[in-house]
Amino acid sequence: MPQRLSREEFHRWAEGQPVRYERVNGEPVAMSPKRIQHVRVKARVWAALDRGVATAGVDCGPAASPDAIAAANPVIVVEVLSPSTQSIVTGDKLAGYFRVASVQHYLIVSTRRREVIHHRRQGEIIVSKVTNVGSIGLDPPGITIDVAEFYPPSRS
DSSP states (O other), X not given: OOSSOOHHHHHHXXXXXXXXXXEETTEEEEOOOOOHHHHHHHHHHHHHHHHHHHHHTOOOOSOOOTTOSSOSSOXXXXXXXXXXXXXXXXXXXXXXXXXXXXXXXXXXXXXXXXXXXXXXXXXXEEEEEEESSSEEEXXXXXXXXXXXXXXXXXXX
């Protein structure tokens, strides 16, 4: 296997693997099995974004094919951290995501604590903010989400 794989080469290679991989700097990195907390936070993030889009009446463009593995023109990229991704330097991913012209926001969501790192494009620069309470404005596309929606209610 070559050291660095293009996106297409990686997708072809990964389809035949018995475990899940992600591509970091062109190289396959094995992903750990998803823990229940990761799945729950991921589902809550999806629901919050879905609610935000519906509430704002945002048009997300044509529906993607059911067989698609990537959005054609992503505006928001969300990474819910897991044990395998906690240790990967997010700087490389950050730079890679913002090389895609349509990407305006990159959210890194922690599963270990209530914390979201929001990187957003502001002209030629990327502005970063850590949020653990309150709302995050995502404009474009013109939606607002509350960090509390990402996490289950605290148990006393």
